[in-house]
Amino acid sequence: MIELESVPELVDPVMVAAFEGWNDAGDAASTAVGHLDREWKGEVFAALDAEDYYDFQVNRPTVWLDGSTRKITWPTTRLSVVRVGGDKPRDLVLVRGIEPSMRWRSFCNEILGFAHELGVEMVVILGALLGDTPHTRPVPVSGVTSDADLARTMDLEETRYEGPTGIVGVLQEACTHAGVPAVSLWAAVPHYVSQPPNPKATLALLNRLEDLIGLRIPLGELPEDARAWQLGVDQLASEDSEVAEYVQTLEEARDTAELPEASGEAIAREFERYLRRRDGGPGQGPGGHATETGDVSYLRDPSSGRTRPPKPPRPETGRGKASDDKGPKGSDDASGSDGEEGSGGRPEEDGEG
Secondary structure, three states: OOOOOOOOOOOOOEEEEEEEOOOEHHHHHHHHHHHHHHHOOOEEEEEOOHHHHOOOOOOOOEEEEEOOEEEEEOOOOEEEEEOOOOOOOOOEEEEEEEOOOOOHHHHHHHHHHHHHHOOOOEEEEEEEEEEOOOOOOOOOEEEEEOOHHHHHHOOOEEOOOOOOOOHHHHHHHHHHHHOOOEEEEEEEEEHHHOOOOOHHHHHHHHHHHHHHHOOOOOOOOHHHHHHHHHHHHHHHHHOOHHHHHHHHHHHHHHHHHHHHHOOHHHHHHHHHHHHHHHHOOOOOOOOOOOOOOOOOOOOOOHHHOOOOOOOOOOOOOOOOOOOOOOOOOOOOOOOOOOOOOOOOOOHHHHOOO
16 A cells, blocks of 8 residues: 655646666666756655565665664665646656566556556656767657657657567556556667766756656756766767767768758747746646557556556667657657667667667
8 A cells, every 4th residue: 555645735747757777878867857856856755665676686785884884775766756836836756766677567556556646647757778879969859659649749759669678668558558648758879978977868858858748947057067078078089080980970960861850840949948948937738568468457456455547879888778669759859760779789770669
């Protein structure tokens, strides 16, 4: 039974989730949710039981000293709530954790149980993948959904991906089965500079989220961090002629592909964002498939004590990431490649779209 007595009634709540691991190239997605939690001083109200979902030989606990007392921090997923005021207040439920090692259906049931009891109106899942994108251009961000109506009304891409998926894809599909509107936003991180942090990708995700949920997000030092990151990568690239030549090739390919897009709609979106930030006003606006097909229920039996929600590119050494459906729509800086980059290939070749 979920105990939520300490959580006040929320106003038009949206759940925003991100998970470290396969779905989080450059830690861009998890850092974005961490930024929201920090800027809006989120209050943690729940944590999932680590022993239910994590293999501690894969995600090891850490030991630390609190004065003279040794304590252990276990890998888990925590939920916090932030109250966002203003002319049009809207609260957020933030979910931040590590991709679970096991029992993914039960994991999604727990998240959906919280979403239902808190009255969450929409779930937005953030992710990042490795892609053939130059660090010198705007970060491609794609918005995708399994809901055809939501894709049409929110100008999102409807996922058609088939293949391996991560927890982002499974959770999005669980939301679909439960009748909860769900969107995933994917940032493409240059595969040749995939190590975290990547503040430029984090900033791009937050900008797209801002447009989607209609809230002005305080960015703090992220814009300056993104500029410093790009300058640092510029310097490293300039010191290696092969890398510099490769980046130039990516730039030319990107510019050629985007030439027809550099017009009306993209410019209008950027201008709207500028006006929104200048005036301090609100913004505009409210994937993947599970690996097992069929009418799989992700909802716990009522005997559990929960109320059921109403039913209506190159390979690189290191951590592989995934996307749950890449599409060309969804952002003023979106172009993105189709695919999920996991254990090796380029996103457009063997990824989740």
